[in-house]
Structure formats: C-alpha cells, structure tokens
Amino acid sequence: MADNKIPYKIYLTEDEMPTSWYNLRADMKNKPAPLLNPGTLQPLKAEELAPIFCEELVAQELDETTPYIEIPAEIRDFYKMYRPSPLVRAYCLEEKLQTPAKIYYKFEGNNTSGSHKLNSAIAQAYYAKKQGLKGVTTETGAGQWGTALSMACSYFGLDCKVFMVKVSYEQKPFRREVMRTYGASVVPSPSETTEVGRKILAEHPGTTGSLGCAISEAVEVAVKNPGYRYVLGSVLNQVLLHQSVIGLETKIALDKYGIKPDMIIGCAGGGSNLGGLIAPFMGEKLRGEADYRIIAVEPASCPSFTRGTFAYDFCDTGMICPLAKMYTLGSSFIPSPNHAGGLRFHGMSTTLSQLYHDGFMEATSVEQTSVFEAAETFARVEGILPAPESSHAIRVAIDEALKCKETGEEKTIVFGLTGTGYFDLVAYQKYNDGEMSDQIPTDEDIAASVAKLPKVE
Amino acid sequence: MADNKIPYKIYLTEDEMPTSWYNLRADMKNKPAPLLNPGTLQPLKAEELAPIFCEELVAQELDETTPYIEIPAEIRDFYKMYRPSPLVRAYCLEEKLQTPAKIYYKFEGNNTSGSHKLNSAIAQAYYAKKQGLKGVTTETGAGQWGTALSMACSYFGLDCKVFMVKVSYEQKPFRREVMRTYGASVVPSPSETTEVGRKILAEHPGTTGSLGCAISEAVEVAVKNPGYRYVLGSVLNQVLLHQSVIGLETKIALDKYGIKPDMIIGCAGGGSNLGGLIAPFMGEKLRGEADYRIIAVEPASCPSFTRGTFAYDFCDTGMICPLAKMYTLGSSFIPSPNHAGGLRFHGMSTTLSQLYHDGFMEATSVEQTSVFEAAETFARVEGILPAPESSHAIRVAIDEALKCKETGEEKTIVFGLTGTGYFDLVAYQKYNDGEMSDQIPTDEDIAASVAKLPKVE
Numbered sequence: 001m002a003d004n005k006i007p008y009k010i011y012l013t014e015d016e017m018p019t020s021w022y023n024l025r026a027d028m029k030n031k032p033a034p035l036l037n038p039g040t041l042q043p044l045k046a047e048e049l050a051p052i053f054c055e056e057l058v059a060q061e062l063d064e065t066t067p068y069i070e071i072p073a074e075i076r077d078f079y080k081m082y083r084p085s086p087l088v089r090a091y092c093l094e095e096k097l098q099t100p101a102k103i104y105y106k107f108e109g110n111n112t113s114g115s116h117k118l119n120s121a122i123a124q125a126y127y128a129k130k131q132g133l134k135g136v137t138t139e140t141g142a143g144q145w146g147t148a149l150s151m152a153c154s155y156f157g158l159d160c161k162v163f164m165v166k167v168s169y170e171q172k173p174f175r176r177e178v179m180r181t182y183g184a185s186v187v188p189s190p191s192e193t194t195e196v197g198r199k200i201l202a203e204h205p206g207t208t209g210s211l212g213c214a215i216s217e218a219v220e221v222a223v224k225n226p227g228y229r230y231v232l233g234s235v236l237n238q239v240l241l242h243q244s245v246i247g248l249e250t251k252i253a254l255d256k257y258g259i260k261p262d263m264i265i266g267c268a269g270g271g272s273n274l275g276g277l278i279a280p281f282m283g284e285k286l287r288g289e290a291d292y293r294i295i296a297v298e299p300a301s302c303p304s305f306t307r308g309t310f311a312y313d314f315c316d317t318g319m320i321c322p323l324a325k326m327y328t329l330g331s332s333f334i335p336s337p338n339h340a341g342g343l344r345f346h347g348m349s350t351t352l353s354q355l356y357h358d359g360f361m362e363a364t365s366v367e368q369t370s371v372f373e374a375a376e377t378f379a380r381v382e383g384i385l386p387a388p389e390s391s392h393a394i395r396v397a398i399d400e401a402l403k404c405k406e407t408g409e410e411k412t413i414v415f416g417l418t419g420t421g422y423f424d425l426v427a428y429q430k431y432n433d434g435e436m437s438d439q440i441p442t443d444e445d446i447a448a449s450v451a452k453l454p455k456v457e
Numbered sequence: 458m459a460d461n462k463i464p465y466k467i468y469l470t471e472d473e474m475p476t477s478w479y480n481l482r483a484d485m486k487n488k489p490a491p492l493l494n495p496g497t498l499q500p501l502k503a504e505e506l507a508p509i510f511c512e513e514l515v516a517q518e519l520d521e522t523t524p525y526i527e528i529p530a531e532i533r534d535f536y537k538m539y540r541p542s543p544l545v546r547a548y549c550l551e552e553k554l555q556t557p558a559k560i561y562y563k564f565e566g567n568n569t570s571g572s573h574k575l576n577s578a579i580a581q582a583y584y585a586k587k588q589g590l591k592g593v594t595t596e597t598g599a600g601q602w603g604t605a606l607s608m609a610c611s612y613f614g615l616d617c618k619v620f621m622v623k624v625s626y627e628q629k630p631f632r633r634e635v636m637r638t639y640g641a642s643v644v645p646s647p648s649e650t651t652e653v654g655r656k657i658l659a660e661h662p663g664t665t666g667s668l669g670c671a672i673s674e675a676v677e678v679a680v681k682n683p684g685y686r687y688v689l690g691s692v693l694n695q696v697l698l699h700q701s702v703i704g705l706e707t708k709i710a711l712d713k714y715g716i717k718p719d720m721i722i723g724c725a726g727g728g729s730n731l732g733g734l735i736a737p738f739m740g741e742k743l744r745g746e747a748d749y750r751i752i753a754v755e756p757a758s759c760p761s762f763t764r765g766t767f768a769y770d771f772c773d774t775g776m777i778c779p780l781a782k783m784y785t786l787g788s789s790f791i792p793s794p795n796h797a798g799g800l801r802f803h804g805m806s807t808t809l810s811q812l813y814h815d816g817f818m819e820a821t822s823v824e825q826t827s828v829f830e831a832a833e834t835f836a837r838v839e840g841i842l843p844a845p846e847s848s849h850a851i852r853v854a855i856d857e858a859l860k861c862k863e864t865g866e867e868k869t870i871v872f873g874l875t876g877t878g879y880f881d882l883v884a885y886q887k888y889n890d891g892e893m894s895d896q897i898p899t900d901e902d903i904a905a906s907v908a909k910l911p912k913v914e
Contacts, residue, residue, distance in 0.1 A: 007537070009537070013464070014465070078840075081465055081466075082840055088538075092538065110567050111840060112840055112842040114879075154837040154838075155838065155840070173882070177882040177886045181836055181842065181885050181888075376638055379638055379639065380608075380611040380612070381611075383538045383568060383575075383612070384568075420569070422569075422631070422879045428638050429634045432634060432638060
C-alpha cells in the first residue's frame, strides 16, 4: 500500500539533526506581552527572576530577538539517545479511512518519560548543572513532566525534588515509581515540608491537592534552599524554545522528501508541544515565505483558546507566580476531571496566545469521548497506544482526512503525537467500559472565573 | 564522548531490512529432537498438529532444512511500522562503568506491546488470516504476549480470545485494558467458559490460576470452535524463526559499520528472544565461519539451563501439550514468584537446548536483586526503563564490561534489550523500597520435580 518514495518512518541521521533551537519570538512583529511582577504590575526584570530560575534560562526567557540559539553539545549528546524521533507516514490510518489525504505524525513517545517533555527537561537540568546548582524543584500533576525531569537530573547528577499533586501520587503510583527509580524524591502535595503546605493543610485538612499548591511548595523550597532553583515544563518561552527541536526535525524530514504540509495540528495545554512543533513553520508564515493552516486542539472541558479571554492573569491558582497575558479561563477555573491531565491548564503560552490573537493560527475544541474513539482507531491500525493528550490532535487529523475523502483533495496533514498512554489506562478502561462522559463548562462557569481576573490596565 | 564513526543508534533503512527469516535448524548437524505425541510417544505429524495450529505454522514448525523463509509482504509492511528496531551503542553506560568494552544493545521495546513478542504475533496472525480463520486463542501470564497478539489480530481483523491467568488479570488491569483497547476478549483463567476451566474450578474453588491451566482452556476453545486455532508466543521453533528478524537486523547493522562482536548475551525464558537474537551469529558458528561467545541468562529462581535436566518433558503443567526434549526443571516445578514473569517457564526451546547440550553456547543464572540493581544503573544513564526480563541480560553485560575494565580488553558486547518495564512498576517499587529478596530453589526442590519427568525411553 505504501507510496514507493516515502518510507513508513523518516529518521534523520545524526548529521542531519538540528544544532540550534529556533526562537519564534524573533520573527514576531507583535511580541508576546511581558510577564509582570504580581506585586508591582511592572515587567519582570532578569534580577527578579534569578532567585527562582537558572540564569541562562532567565536569559532565554527574556530573549525576543535572537532567532537561533545553539544547543550545547552535552544536550545534543543526550538528544542522540532518544532522538531523532521518527516522522511517521500513517499509511495504515490512511487506508483505514480510505482518504486521499497524506497523513504524517511526529512521534515523541519513544523514551521512558513517554512524551516530548524530556526535550526541555534535559536542557533545564543542563543549565542548572552548568550554574553549579545542587538540584531543582518542580511540581507534577499526571507525572509526565516529573518523570522527564527525574531522568534529566539523574543524567547530570542533580538532586530532583518533585511535588506531586496528592491525588495523583496516590492514584498513579507507577509514575511515582519511575521517578523514584531515577532517584528523584517525590513528595505528595500539600505536604508538611513547606510553610505553604502546612498552611494549606491547616486550612483544608484532608485536601487532595492541586497543581497551584504544588507549584507554591516547589517555588518555596527552591527559593529557601541555597543551590536550588525551580523549573517548569510548559507555558514559558524557554520551554517553547527547547521544544522547537520537534518542529525543526519535522521540517528537515519533510524537506528531505520534498513534502510540503497543508496543515499542522497539535494538542494544546500550556503550549509546549504545539509551540515546538509549529515553530519553524510559523516562522516561515511570519516571514511571508510560506503559508500553512496551523490548528491548536484543546479539550472542550478546558477551552482556553476557544472560549477564554485574552488578558493578564496569574499562571497558578495560588497567585504567587508572575502575571502573563494569555488566553485564559481565569486562574480560579477548575476543569472537569477529564482524562487528559496535560491539557487542564487554565491559560496558554503567551507566544501562542499572541499568534492566535493576531490570526496566525486556528483553534478548535473536542470532546473526550470522540478523542478516545480516535485514539482507539489510531491504536488499532498504527500500533501505538496514544496518550489522551496526543489523541486530541489525532481526532482533528482524522476529521480533516475525512473531509478530504469527501472533497477528493490530497491534502498533506502533519500532526504531533506527543506521547504514549501506558500510564493512562484507567482512562482507557473507562472508555472500554462505556463509562466515559463529556463535561463541558457552561458560559456561566467561565464568566464566573473570568470575572476574577486581576485588574492590570 | 562518542566514537566518531559509530552513531548512538544504528537504524537500517527500509531497503536494508531483512526480507527472509533465518531457520537456524537448517545449519544444525544435531537437529533438535522431535515433539512427541503425549499419548503414543511417537513424533508428531503435521496432520496431528493441524487441528490445533495453523497449517503454514505447522509446516514451519517441522521444517528443519530450509535455511531462509521469505517474510510475506504484508508482514514486512507491518514490521515497517515499528521496525527496524535500533541497535544502540551504550556510550553513556560505557562511560558510567569506565570500561574499555564497547557495548551495544538491540532494543525491541519501542512498540506498544513493549517487547519483541510482536515479531511473531504478527506472523502468526497473518497465517491465520491467510488460512481464512475467524480467530485465534492463546494464554497470557504477565501479558506481553497477549498484548502483542491483540495488536496483531486487530491489524488483520481477526477475533482474539486471551485466557489470562486470574491473578494477573486482577493484579495487572492495565495490561488487560491494552488488550481490550485492541479489541481482544480477555477472560480470567480458570473460567466457567470451558470444560477444563469448570473442572478445575470445581476441584480448586478460589484458585488464582496458572499458565498451564490457561493453556488448556485456550487449546480447548481453539479445538472446539470451527475457524479457530491456538497460538503460542515462545518455545516453539516457528517462534524462533520469526524472532530471527532481531538477529538479522543486528547483524546487518553491525556489518554496516564493520563491527564484530566478541559476545552476544540474551535473557532466556522459553527462548524466543535469545533464539532470535543469536540466530545468524550461531549460524556462522555452526558453519565454522566465525566464533562468538553466546551467553544465555536465566533467573536463579528458574534455572532450567544451569540446573535442569536434558530430557523429554511436558510443555505445560496440565500435561496436555506435546512432549519436547529440552532442558527442564520438570513441568511440576513452581518457581518462586520473582518479578520476571517472562522467565518463569520450567523448560526451554528444543533448538536452544540442543545447541547448549552440544556446547555451542554458555548459560548463567543471576539473582533478581542484582538484576534490578543493573536495571536501575542502566535506566539512569541510558534513559530507558528496562523490563525485568531484559535486565537479566543487562546484568551480565555489565559484569562482562567490568571484567574488561580489570583486564583492559576492548571487547565488543552485544546484548538483547527485549522490552520496557512500564507495566512492571510493582516490582520496581519493591526494589525501591528495599523489599525485594532472592529465592533460589534447593537441590531437593528441583530433584522432586525432575523425578516426575515422563518416562520416554
């Protein structure tokens, strides 16, 4: 069934792998709005960020002008252990759908963290090591980011303290054990080990925790302990920069075979995967060199792009982090307990928010039952059990391919398959048992949390 | 740190992938002893096997003379979805060990079944489909084989009935859900759905099942239902034939860079992985064209090569399957509940048994605490969380590399990394918590079960 010229999987050789990350902001005319100090409401300066983040990462966070930043050799060596990730031609899915569309996916799940998160984790660990730090702290919800960071810290011999939302710590013991195997200390949050944790426990005995609380604990430990800094796995510009390796590899692989995509589809939570995947393509679009449809897919239960407001908001529910101008549902918004833990953030990357606001990309939302239906179809023909997050992109890729079937158009679709679902089988079980439902926030739900946005202007 | 010439991962192009399997028996002067009919004690004929197994697979099982058997195009297409698997140069492990040895591993875990089992599952499903069957039945313990077969059946649209040992069904719900997602029906064994199951339940109410019982149920369903056959994931010659794709790819990759291994190491349960990995190398050795050390690694808790007897025995505890001449601990031997479910078979492939008996390979056994220590070391530097089974090979590869450190020899070590440990985290948790112990059978334990071997000669 295969097209003679295009293999099932396009791998780059080590020589062909990117040697620099691409900083999309350098090509944006309207730069993303700066982060604000939550106290003064003034743009944050490097020196204000330095007690929390590593120096080099602060520089990357604030750099809006350098288009290419070299990937240090140590990070390139680590990348070679699990990269290049394959760009796969979905021949079997095309045949199953009987579509004239040509479907490709960039698969980031072939590493033990199970997702693309490792691309930024290893970079952040490297800069922490280079700065002579002892270790880093972070929070994790479902556990993909915590796992990736544990692996990265283990490689560089850094201490790694992960605050894991208590309900996940108890319900996802396997993720926790992967982190422990990589030598991380994993603490259920809220904990008695921090001031903020003790305060929350006193006020809400028996709470099962939240990402906002875990962030607060991780930041407190980083700030109070000499030789520690806090690291974050999404939303930030530095993370999108590191994740650009996904898009750069994709573009090199496509160029190698003279393939020009019509559309690029990615799931969107905080934006780390989508921002990385689309980076070089969006760059061409911004520079007027090419045009692509770029589609962000979010869960209907947490629709920040499609139903949120473009405004300054807190990044965490605890309201201790900087303010960011982004599409947001409000930091007090609580999404229904859907099964794509990585897509439950109330806001969105400032860079992607600005690009969406300026009309350079589209966004759509999908319901989780239709997402799992797509996941199952994909798994059965392509042989990979996808993560619930990634399956949002699969859903829309299938829908677009089915449109091509109706119109007869041979469009080329590229989507990001961010990871595998091996630790998400409780969700698959619910779907297999017919017990999964869709829960979509009402307009009133969203209005209530948006009404609490901070007043900035 | 990397050797300039050898990349971290050697991938073959699609053009370089093997187009035939290699049938090691064709090059053996002493052929493996034939399977015997358990009733007549006479060698089994094709017509006796046909009600149980697919026709083409019976032919492959009995073929001792054809050295190369073409891989059908449909199977080659499926292989292209997850193969070639990478041959990885373990630069980071070498550096960690400070060894002059050069270590390579063939990694079979980059597919959703998580192991090499898919290589044979897809072949067996293909021949079942080609024969016009409706479906297949099988048993599964830990679940790797059941998962692989579910994926293969889903691809060819075959019905798949898996009898899963009840204790695993209840304790490993995630494996079960992967199978269900691929459309398999998974039945806890013993069950009320078969005669043998009802009999066992009547005799042993509340039993948590065994592999032997699950085999009996699967065979009964296959024989009683028109359009169904039984399939098996290890031990058989046909399985070693299909798994030869592992070794063939390894050899092509090594040859591409002019690398000649000094030793090849693989874990051994029923022999499917080891037999596949070593096939072309053993072929050269049998033909006198090259020499290699070939090392089978088994758990100290189930040491069929190192402490078993070379004799005819039943392949199942229920004693309904053919008799095979092999290294065995006796079909009534019950290994301690170690954490490498895939290495708990009392016997061994007849082909590998004959080769070991004739001095063409070595065998060694290792204890599980030292296996998990090696697994952790490997995971932390190579970024892959290995399956407990695979970690037996890692243990011995590390030991051999450390010997090279002492002697200064730059030996080239190749080992098989059969799969990932994502569904084995209960075992890792025990190790992380310091609660894992070694349980080694006494000479009396082994003598007691060996005393019950059937009298054949």
